[in-house]
Amino acid sequence: MLIPPLSLPGLAISGLAQASTPVITNNTSGIVSGKALPPKTTLLSSVRTASNTHALAQFDIATQALSTVPLPSRAHEVITNPVTQEIVVFARRPGTWFMVLEQTEADLESEPNRVYESKLQHHFYGHGRFTPEGRYLITTEQHIPSGEGRIVIRDRERNYQVDAVFPSYGIGPHQLALLSDQDTIVIANGGIRTHPDSGREKLNLATMRPSLAYISRTSGKLLEQHFLPQSLHQLSIRHLDVNAQDQVIFGMQNQGNPLLLVPLVGSHRLGQNIELFNAEESSLQAMKQYCGSVCFDTSGQYVAITSPKGNLVTLWDAQSRQLLHQFRCPDACGIYQLDKANFMLSSGRGDLYQLNIIDQSLSKFWSAVSDISSDDLAWDNHLHIA
Amino acid sequence: MPKHTLSIKCSSVSSSKFSLAMIISVLCLSLSHKTLAKPTFEQWQQFNVTTLNTYILPRYKSLAEESNLLAEASSKLCRETSAENLILNIQHFHRSFDAWQSIQNINFGPIETGMRGFSLQFWPDKKNHVGKRLQALLEQKNQQVLSDESFAKLPVSVKGFPAIERLLFNDEALSLFQDQNFRCQLLSKISHDIALKAQALHTEWQEDMAPQFQNPTQVDGYFEDEIDAATSLLKTLVEPIEVIGDLKLKRPMGSTLGKAKYKRLESWRSARSARNIRLNTESLNALYQGLKSLLPHSGIEAIDSLFVQALQQTGTRLNTPMKDSINTPKGYANMTQLVQTLSRLHAQLESSVGKLGIHLGFNSRDGD
Numbered sequence: 001m002l003i004p005p006l007s008l009p010g011l012a013i014s015g016l017a018q019a020s021t022p023v024i025t026n027n028t029s030g031i032v033s034g035k036a037l038p039p040k041t042t043l044l045s046s047v048r049t050a051s052n053t054h055a056l057a058q059f060d061i062a063t064q065a066l067s068t069v070p071l072p073s074r075a076h077e078v079i080t081n082p083v084t085q086e087i088v089v090f091a092r093r094p095g096t097w098f099m100v101l102e103q104t105e106a107d108l109e110s111e112p113n114r115v116y117e118s119k120l121q122h123h124f125y126g127h128g129r130f131t132p133e134g135r136y137l138i139t140t141e142q143h144i145p146s147g148e149g150r151i152v153i154r155d156r157e158r159n160y161q162v163d164a165v166f167p168s169y170g171i172g173p174h175q176l177a178l179l180s181d182q183d184t185i186v187i188a189n190g191g192i193r194t195h196p197d198s199g200r201e202k203l204n205l206a207t208m209r210p211s212l213a214y215i216s217r218t219s220g221k222l223l224e225q226h227f228l229p230q231s232l233h234q235l236s237i238r239h240l241d242v243n244a245q246d247q248v249i250f251g252m253q254n255q256g257n258p259l260l261l262v263p264l265v266g267s268h269r270l271g272q273n274i275e276l277f278n279a280e281e282s283s284l285q286a287m288k289q290y291c292g293s294v295c296f297d298t299s300g301q302y303v304a305i306t307s308p309k310g311n312l313v314t315l316w317d318a319q320s321r322q323l324l325h326q327f328r329c330p331d332a333c334g335i336y337q338l339d340k341a342n343f344m345l346s347s348g349r350g351d352l353y354q355l356n357i358i359d360q361s362l363s364k365f366w367s368a369v370s371d372i373s374s375d376d377l378a379w380d381n382h383l384h385i386a
Numbered sequence: 387m388p389k390h391t392l393s394i395k396c397s398s399v400s401s402s403k404f405s406l407a408m409i410i411s412v413l414c415l416s417l418s419h420k421t422l423a424k425p426t427f428e429q430w431q432q433f434n435v436t437t438l439n440t441y442i443l444p445r446y447k448s449l450a451e452e453s454n455l456l457a458e459a460s461s462k463l464c465r466e467t468s469a470e471n472l473i474l475n476i477q478h479f480h481r482s483f484d485a486w487q488s489i490q491n492i493n494f495g496p497i498e499t500g501m502r503g504f505s506l507q508f509w510p511d512k513k514n515h516v517g518k519r520l521q522a523l524l525e526q527k528n529q530q531v532l533s534d535e536s537f538a539k540l541p542v543s544v545k546g547f548p549a550i551e552r553l554l555f556n557d558e559a560l561s562l563f564q565d566q567n568f569r570c571q572l573l574s575k576i577s578h579d580i581a582l583k584a585q586a587l588h589t590e591w592q593e594d595m596a597p598q599f600q601n602p603t604q605v606d607g608y609f610e611d612e613i614d615a616a617t618s619l620l621k622t623l624v625e626p627i628e629v630i631g632d633l634k635l636k637r638p639m640g641s642t643l644g645k646a647k648y649k650r651l652e653s654w655r656s657a658r659s660a661r662n663i664r665l666n667t668e669s670l671n672a673l674y675q676g677l678k679s680l681l682p683h684s685g686i687e688a689i690d691s692l693f694v695q696a697l698q699q700t701g702t703r704l705n706t707p708m709k710d711s712i713n714t715p716k717g718y719a720n721m722t723q724l725v726q727t728l729s730r731l732h733a734q735l736e737s738s739v740g741k742l743g744i745h746l747g748f749n750s751r752d753g754d
Contacts, residue, residue: 045697076754092754093754104390126754149727174754205405220440238754254754259501259504259541259542259543282499285498285501286498290753292749299692306749308747308749308750308753309750309753311750328608328609328610330610330614330617331745331747331750332749333749334749339655347749348745348747348749348750349617349745349748350745366608375743376503376740376743376745377748378745379748379749380748381749381753381754382750
């Protein structure tokens with residue numbers, strides 16, 4: 001194995017493809033309706049508090065006011081209903097609850113927050129999406145007795161009763177997204193079997209077979225499914241994002257030999273083959289075999305990916321498949337588009353960062369230690385901005 | 387459900403550390419429930435630079451020097467393959483491996499480049515990569531692999547101390563070296579490669595990392611600020627204690643005495659499993675001594691006494707080689723006790739460091 005010259009992970013990597021400065025267009029793709037939404041003002045995330053409890057944090061970007069609501073246990077993703085703006089918080093796997101909160105209320109206490117159980121002998125994987133008209137909630141779940149992945153559709157208008165249950169066509173479905181036809185669901189089947197009796201222990205690493213599956217949300221029919229080459233079968237496909245052109249970018253976590261440098265990012269479009277993104281050996285090494293969150297920018301051309309184990313965030317051109325830049329960002333995992341030019345990042349150390357795509361710079365936006373009362377707050381894995 | 391509203395008074399993160407410190411101290415006064423004084427940026431900077439100069443650099447220097455002597459000893463053994471030179475080589479193996487065990491906890495910076503950490507010590511070796519690859523090389527006897535270019539392409543598992551250990555700690559080592567010239571040349575090549583890596587680590591820490599610690603807020607620097615640099619150092623104090631407990635003790639011990647597997651111990655061939663843990667603990671204690679003045683008083687006494695206990699438990703009670711004692715009730719009980727001490731030490735250190743406002747990692751340790 002060649003030993004590359006020293007390149008400290010925190011320093012700008014001069015050998016990277018120096019793509020020209022990204023051009024940010026006025027394309028507001030990503031918003032399916034095409035209507036301009038009001039500017040995003042609220043940052044939402046699960047947090048660990050100083051007293052080691054878990055809470056939903058709401059952070060007002062303009063005033064920097066922070067409020068928290070206690071949660072039954074550790075949560076994972078937070079999403080908002082695109083129409084009603086209600087907040088939904090999902091339990092972290094193998095949790096069995098999700099909570100619905102009214103974002104519009106000034107006082108979160110005034111209406112009891114609604115907690116729903118998974119039922120059906122299922123547990124959640126911590127991710128979900130609303131359909132664009134805001135009526136149906138789609139989640140990734142495990143049918144515990146069989147260990148199989150399920151996609152469950154619940155009807156908000158009927159108090160989140162289960163409307164349909166479909167196979168995810170794999171084990172360990174994690175994040176999902178809806179394509180622009182508003183019917184096709186793309187699912188990251190991570191491939192890893194766990195059982196609540198043994199917590200988060202991975203039970204099938206030797207035989208795991210992650211995949212990207214596309215199903216119809218109305219019929220549940222499998223439309224397409226794509227697997228990685230057998231030599232990469234221990235690369236768990238976990239998180240993904242999709243742009244307005246239905247390009248899916250996914251981030252992976254390697255469960256195989258930690259000494260083998262493998263691609264950690266890939267792209268897919270319906271009807272085509274999976275394309276894996278390559279990068280300099282030193283960059284792959286710095287990502288530490290692990291992607292935490294994946295997020296397109298508003299134009300759908302650029303993708304930012306966090307690698308918390310490497311204290312790293314990478315910025316990629318989704319079209320040319322080039323790594324544009326990498327930044328040291330301690331313990332950062334949550335990432336979300338803020339506006340046309342910026343992503344917001346959240347860190348387990350309590351900090352929020354802004355990643356500017358145009359000048360490819362990272363700057364600290366807010367720090368929990370700047371206020372004694374929010375001290376020791378840790379932003380959990382995923383971030384949402386509404 | 388109760389609601390907790392925290393309103394943030396700072397409109398932005400102040401660029402001036404002094405004014406930030408003032409705001410924090412005013413808030414401290416107004417919220418008197420939390421009165422612990424956290425170290426200032428200046429105090430962290432002093433801790434960082436002192437740790438760099440009195441802990442990290444001297445230890446990498448020692449590793450470089452000892453590895454150099456190991457390389458020389460292996461050359462000598464190959465020139466004159468005698469019992470005396472083999473003993474000398476084994477002595478230098480121990481000395482250089484001592485030096486490595488005393489800085490093994492540093493897992494960031496130059497050690498990450500080119501997988502140097504794995505390349506110095508591929509362990510735990512769950513699939514016996516070292517054994518299989520080394521055996522293949524010994525059978526092929528291909529002189530070509532001894533060239534710098536070919537050697538560089540070999541897997542990292544055969545380039546470190548565990549491969550040397552296998553070659554040296556073999557009842558027939560001397561006659562095998564005498565009979566097989568290639569075997570000694572391979573030993574020597576690996577030893578020289580270790581020396582080169584150790585030298586590079588020391589040089590890069592002096593030339594690349596030291597300036598990062600001296601000026602942690604520089605543009606495009608490795609660290610964000612003094613606290614970020616201190617966090618990197620504190621991780622190398624707290625996290626290895628858990629790793630020692632998990633990998634060096636609990637994994638070989640298994641769930642019960644009957645399930646203990648001595649071959650899962652680190653360095654069982656050279657009978658230095660306990661010695662490694664003792665060196666690790668001594669080194670971590672030295673790192674802790676530099677931090678002590680910044681820690682809240684409440685935790686210091688407990689940490690001090692846990693370090694003393696851990697050192698006693700590695701040094702005196704485990705004098706029989708761990709590979710022999712692990713399968714005896716007494717030895718197993720002693721190891722269990724050490725596991726418990728290390729676990730308490732880890733919890734106590736993590737909590738004390740947490741009180742200083744240092745987050746060792748949340749997403750980096752527990753993602754999904």
